[in-house]
Structures are given as C-alpha cells and as structure tokens.
Amino acid sequence: MGEYYPLLIIGAIIGVFSIVFTVAFATMKNKKESIGFDRNMKDGEIIRRLLAYAKPHAKSFIFVGITMLFSIAYDIISPLMIGSIEEMVKEEGFELSRLFAYVAVYCGILIVSMICTYVQMIILQKTGQRIMSSLREDVFVHVESLSHGQLNLMPVGKLVTRVTNDTNAISMLFTNILVNLVKNCFIIIGVLVAMLCVNYQLTLMVLCFVPFIVLFTVIFRKFTRKAFRTVKDRTTDINTFLSENLSGIKITQIFNREQKKLEEFEEKNNLLKRAKRNQIYVFSIFRPVVYMLYVSSILCLLYLGGKGYIGGGTFLGQTLTSGIIVTFYMYINKFFNPIQSLAEQFNWLQSAFASAEKIFSVMDIEPTVVDLPDAIEPTEIKGDIEFKNVWFAYVPDQWVLKDVSFSIKAGETVAFVGSTGSGKSTILSLICRNHEVTKGQILIDGIDIKKYKISALRKHFGQMLQDVFMFSGTIRSNIVLREEGFSDEEIMRVCRYINADSFIDKLPLGLDEPVRERGNNFSAGQRQLLSFARTIIHKPSVMILDEATANIDMETEKLIQDSLEKMMNIGTMLMVAHRLSTIQHADNIILLSHGEIKEQGNHQELLKLRGRYHRLYMLQYHKEKLASS
Numbered sequence: 001m002g003e004y005y006p007l008l009i010i011g012a013i014i015g016v017f018s019i020v021f022t023v024a025f026a027t028m029k030n031k032k033e034s035i036g037f038d039r040n041m042k043d044g045e046i047i048r049r050l051l052a053y054a055k056p057h058a059k060s061f062i063f064v065g066i067t068m069l070f071s072i073a074y075d076i077i078s079p080l081m082i083g084s085i086e087e088m089v090k091e092e093g094f095e096l097s098r099l100f101a102y103v104a105v106y107c108g109i110l111i112v113s114m115i116c117t118y119v120q121m122i123i124l125q126k127t128g129q130r131i132m133s134s135l136r137e138d139v140f141v142h143v144e145s146l147s148h149g150q151l152n153l154m155p156v157g158k159l160v161t162r163v164t165n166d167t168n169a170i171s172m173l174f175t176n177i178l179v180n181l182v183k184n185c186f187i188i189i190g191v192l193v194a195m196l197c198v199n200y201q202l203t204l205m206v207l208c209f210v211p212f213i214v215l216f217t218v219i220f221r222k223f224t225r226k227a228f229r230t231v232k233d234r235t236t237d238i239n240t241f242l243s244e245n246l247s248g249i250k251i252t253q254i255f256n257r258e259q260k261k262l263e264e265f266e267e268k269n270n271l272l273k274r275a276k277r278n279q280i281y282v283f284s285i286f287r288p289v290v291y292m293l294y295v296s297s298i299l300c301l302l303y304l305g306g307k308g309y310i311g312g313g314t315f316l317g318q319t320l321t322s323g324i325i326v327t328f329y330m331y332i333n334k335f336f337n338p339i340q341s342l343a344e345q346f347n348w349l350q351s352a353f354a355s356a357e358k359i360f361s362v363m364d365i366e367p368t369v370v371d372l373p374d375a376i377e378p379t380e381i382k383g384d385i386e387f388k389n390v391w392f393a394y395v396p397d398q399w400v401l402k403d404v405s406f407s408i409k410a411g412e413t414v415a416f417v418g419s420t421g422s423g424k425s426t427i428l429s430l431i432c433r434n435h436e437v438t439k440g441q442i443l444i445d446g447i448d449i450k451k452y453k454i455s456a457l458r459k460h461f462g463q464m465l466q467d468v469f470m471f472s473g474t475i476r477s478n479i480v481l482r483e484e485g486f487s488d489e490e491i492m493r494v495c496r497y498i499n500a501d502s503f504i505d506k507l508p509l510g511l512d513e514p515v516r517e518r519g520n521n522f523s524a525g526q527r528q529l530l531s532f533a534r535t536i537i538h539k540p541s542v543m544i545l546d547e548a549t550a551n552i553d554m555e556t557e558k559l560i561q562d563s564l565e566k567m568m569n570i571g572t573m574l575m576v577a578h579r580l581s582t583i584q585h586a587d588n589i590i591l592l593s594h595g596e597i598k599e600q601g602n603h604q605e606l607l608k609l610r611g612r613y614h615r616l617y618m619l620q621y622h623k624e625k626l627a628s629s
Contacts, residue, residue: 010296014212017289021219041357050356053131054174060127061179067116068183074113075334076190080198081106083327120179128175136167139359147369148434149394154362157240162362165235166355173352177345184338184345191335195328202328205300206335209293213339216293220286221350227279228354234272236358241268294336301328369436369454377456381541382445383410383572385431390440392426400426402595404440408588413573415583417616418592424576427592428544431574432461462540466547468527470519475504476511478519479533486537494537500529536570545575580617589613 054061085102143151143159195203245252245261252261302325385408392401401423408414416424429435430442433454442449449457470478479494480486491511495501503526507513519527535543577583584603591599591606591613599606599613606613 046353046356057127064120067120070116071113072186074109075187076194079327079330083323086326087323124175131174132167132171139163142363145367155240157243158236161236161239162359166359169351169355172348177348187338191331195331209297223282224350227282228350230275231279232354234275238268297332371453375453377453381460383542384445386443388441390437392438400595412587414588415575415586416590422592423595425546428546460541462535463544464531464535468531470515472517475513494533498532500533542572
C-alpha cells in the first residue's frame with residue numbers, strides 16, 4: 001500500500017483544489033445579481049452571428065484547415081519518431097545511417113509544418129482584417145440609421161469604443177483564436193488516439209486528469225467572463241469621459257475646474273486599473289492550476305512507468321520500454337500544451353465574446369425612424385408643407401407640441417418665434433423626420449412624410465443650424481461635403497452669393513485653406529457663412545434655418561441680410577430666430593408658447609394685434625436702441 005502514497009498525495013492536492021474552486025463557483029452563482037454578473041446573450045448566439053461574417057470567406061478557412069493538418073501531423077508523429085530513435089540506438093548492429101535517415105525525415109516533417117503554419121497565419125491575418133472591416137462598416141452604418149433621439153441617449157465615447165476597441169478585440173477571434181481552438185482540439189484527439197495505440201494503460205492514467213481539467217475550465221470560465229465584461233465596461237466609461245471632457249476642455253479651463261476633472265478621471269482610471277488587476281488575478285490562478293495538472297501527470301508517468309520498467313518491463317500487463325516512456329513523456333507534453341494554450345486563448349475568447357456582445361447590443365437597437373416598405377422617392381419636392389393636429393413628446397406624456405396645425409405654400413418664408421422650449425426647433429426637426437410625430441400628420445406636397453424615403457426627403461432639404469459642425473479638411477470639402485462634380489467657379493459663385501467670399505478671398509489658400517477639428521480656426525460667423533454656402537450649393541427645395549444667425553455679430557449680420565433675402569427666392573424657407581429684425585420680411589410668422597400656436601401672420605399684422613409678438617418686438621427694439629446709444 002505504501003507504494004501508492006505518492007499517487008494519493010497528488011490526488012489529495014488536486015481534490016482540495018477542486019473543492020475550493022467548486023465552492024467559489026457555487027458562491028458566485030448565488031450572488032450573480034448582487035455583483036451585476038448577468039448574461040444578456042448566450043455564447044451560441046454570439047458565435048452564430050460572428051460566423052455569419054466569416055461565411056463569405058469559407059474558402060480561405062478551408063484552405064487554412066488543410067494546411068493545419070500538416071501541423072497536426074507533426075505533433076502526432078514526432079513523439080513516435082523520437083521514441084523509435086531511442087529504441088533504435090540501443091539495438092545490436094545499430095547503423096548510424098538509419099539514424100540520419102530518421103533525423104532527415106523528422107526535419108522534413110518539421111519544415112513542412114513550419115511552412116504550413118506561416119502560410120495559414122498570413123491567410124488568417126488577411127481574412128481577419130477583411131472581416132473586421134466589414135463588421136466596422138456594419139456598426140457604423142447602423143449607427144447612422146438611428147434617429148436623433150436614440151443618438152442623444154448614447155455617449156459618443158461609447159460608440160467610438162464599439163467601432164474601434166471592441167472590433168479590435170474580435171479581430172483576435174478570427175486571426176488566431178478560432179483556428180487555434182480547432183487545431184488544439186484536433187491535436188488533443190490525435191494525441192489521445194496515438195497514446196491508446198502505443199499503451200492504453202498509461203493512456204488511462206493520463207485520462208484520469210481530464211475531468212479535473214474540464215471542471216477547472218468550466219469554473220474559471222465564469223470568472224473570466226465577468227472579469228472581461230467589467231474591463232470592457234470600465235474602458236467604455238473612461239473613453240466616454242475623455243470624449244466629453246476633451247471636447248469641453250475650454251469650459252473646464254474657463255471655470256477653473258481642472259482639479260475637479262482630474263479627480264473624476266482618477267476615479268475612473270482606478271476603476272479600470274482594478275478591473276484589469278482582477279482580470280490578471282483570475283488568469284494567474286487558472287494557468288498555474290492547469291500547469292499543476294500537467295506536472296502531476298508527468299510525475300505519475302515517471303513514477304508508474306519507471307516502477308514498472310525497473311520491476312520487470314511491464315505495467316498492468318503491458319510491456320514497457322524506455323522508448324514508450326519517452327514517447328509518452330512527449331505525448332503528455334503535446335496533450336497538455338494545447339490545453340494550456342486553450343487557457344490563454346480562452347482568455348482572449350472571453351474578451352472577444354464580451355466585445356461582440358456589446359457590439360451586437362448596439363446593432364440590435366431598432367431604429368425608431370425607418371422607411372415604409374412602399375416608401376416613394378420623389379424626383380422633386382415643391383415645398384408645400386402642412387401640419388395636421390400634430391402632437392409630439394420626447395418623454396411620454398410631456399408634450400412639446402400640442403395639436404399644432406398650420407400650412408405653408410411652396411416658396412413662402414415662414415418664421416417661428418417664441419420662448420425657449422416652446423417647440424420651434426422641434427417643428428423643424430419633425431419636418432426632416434429626425435423624429436416621428438406622436439399623433440397627427442405632416443404633409444409635404446400633399447403626401448404624408450412617412451410615405452417618403454428618408455434619404456430622398458432629406459436630399460431636398462437644406463438645414464442651417466445654430467451650432468455649425470465643421471469637419472477636418474478644407475473649406476472646399478466642407479462646402480461640397482466631399483461630393484464630386486462641383487467646380488471651383490460654382491463654389492465661389494455660391495460663396496459670393498452669401499458674402500462668404502469676403503473672408504475666403506483673404507485666406508492664403510482660398511478654398512484649400514485647412515479646416516482644423518470642428519473648424520476652431522474660424523470665427524463663429526465665418527463658420528455660419530460656410531454652412532450657408534454648404535446648404536445652397538446643393539440646391540434644396542426647402543431651407544431650414546434654426547437660429548442660424550444667433551452667433552453672428554452685427555457687422556456680419558448686415559453682410560448676410562441681403563443674402564437671406566436672396567435665399568427666400570430659392571424655395572420654401574423655414575426660420576427660427578430670436579432676433580425679430582431678421583424675420584420682418586417673412587410671409588408668415590408663427591408665435592408658439594408651451595407647444596401651442598398663439599399668434600400667426602406677417603410682421604405688420606402681428607404688430608397691429610398688439611399681443612405677444614408686439615410685446616416681444618418692442619422689448620427687443622428698446623434693448624437694441626439702448627445698446628446703440
């Protein structure tokens with residue numbers, strides 16, 4: 001009995017580890033909700049959706065699978081050849097030429113295996129990048145399809161993380177993990193078959209360790225999944241914080257809040273650090289435990305195999321030779337190496353799954369503003385607009401518009417005025433289908449706007465907003481928005497039309513003058529003039545000006561007054577303006593209050609009413625008179 005004490009000690013150690021990990025696993029499952037560890041998407045669903053991106057590249061993966069067979073053959077054949085060489089050198093009449101022949105064959109198999117591995121890595125990298133490019137495009141296109149209301153609920157940093165960091169994590173799945181998982185599984189199966197053929201008794205001894213490998217893998221799978229999800233969440237949080245605060249860093253500096261923002265960043269940075277540390281901690285336990293099983297199997301092999309060989313050359317009735325023990329030593333290494341690799345790849349696999357889950361959670365958001373199946377694509381829009389009993393609320397039961405009805409004839413200029421929050425900008429947003437009406441109907445040229453294709457509808461609209469967004473590039477690219485077909489003369493003609501040439505002609509490079517991020521190398525007035533040019537060059541049927549003159553100084557405002565009058569002749573114009581001086585020539589002025597139309601008519605008609613508009617006009621008139629004096 002004493003001769004089996006070493007085996008009992010090894011079994012006891014493994015048993016203790018199994019009990020500890022099982023208890024930890026059971027405790028974790030019971031506290032799933034309290035620690036925030038919930039599964040929103042099953043692994044099978046994630047794999048199915050990811051494989052849909054790999055399907056178009058099936059031929060590449062099949063070729064990789066064929067080359068993989070040569071690598072697997074080396075892992076299975078090489079231990080047999082080493083064992084045979086060990087036996088051969090002890091035979092009587094051994095000839096060195098036979099050894100050279102074996103070595104040559106061994107080297108040949110090794111070289112072929114290395115070449116195949118190199119080829120498959122090149123193919124996998126190229127294929128993986130194509131898949132990632134396709135996935136990034138799909139995510140970006142889906143984000144573009146979301147409505148303004150949905151985009152307002154998503155931090156920009158979060159979306160950037162989904163398109164960049166998360167897709168990079170998935171890249172490892174196709175370029176490394178997926179194929180190596182398959183390869184390692186085949187190696188494990190092949191090695192087991194080879195070991196059974198060599199000595200099934202020693203193979204059964206090795207298989208005694210497999211249940212513990214499966215147990216530890218299942219247990220640590222839960223821990224690694226939670227650790228990786230936490231890391232992804234913390235990374236998203238810090239990216240969101242950076243995106244927001246780097247964009248608003250001027251405000252931070254103006255109000256001297258650098259220290260406060262630093263403290264907030266340190267808090268988020270520490271949370272990410274702890275998440276990363278926990279991830280490393282989980283893996284630092286898993287990998288050594290698997291290595292412990294490998295060392296234990298080697299000890300059992302050397303103990304039992306050596307004991308059997310010394311005691312008479314047999315083990316449980318099967319003959320043992322030094323070559324068999326050497327072969328099994330190598331096979332155990334070949335058996336556990338893929339398992340240890342699987343542990344490391346499993347680390348990346350959890351990262352890929354966590355990233356995929358977050359990407360698909362974005363892609364599963366259904367756009368709230370979509371085309372109807374039979375939506376039409378008009379070749380032209382005249383500009384007749386009618387609101388019929390329109391109700392709208394951003395938040396349920398908190399009405400922004402209440403039973404609003406009015407009509408606008410093609411070519412008319414209509415202005416919306418009222419206090420902040422009265423619903424002016426919401427009306428313009430609904431016309432462009434940035435949101436869907438809650439109740440009621442909006443007609444353009446007598447047709448419900450829901451029957452138009454969104455892209456076709458917006459193609460005929462030109463929007464000039466208060467907060468002008470400029471893209472990095474040049475003045476030319478910001479005016480034409482990188483579309484082809486506009487000559488420099490056409491662009492400059494439009495610029496002269498709205499008086500933007502007054503500053504463009506003074507620039508060293510003219511239309512090729514660089515535009516930095518958000519156009520911060522131009523004044524607010526200059527950016528607004530460029531947005532006017534951007535709108536007019538595309539010849540819209542309906543123009544929308546939402547506080548488009550709010551950021552323009554008095555001198556610049558005088559420059560564009562005659563431009564606005566010219567623009568009124570282009571098509572239907574809808575304006576929102578707090579400066580009543582800019583809308584005096586409008587055909588109709590609609591005054592809103594708390595989502596309802598209180599007054600409407602032209603400038604002179606509303607003044608005669610001596611109502612809300614008259615009071616608002618007189619208040620601004622006296623303010624401007626005092627300012628000028």
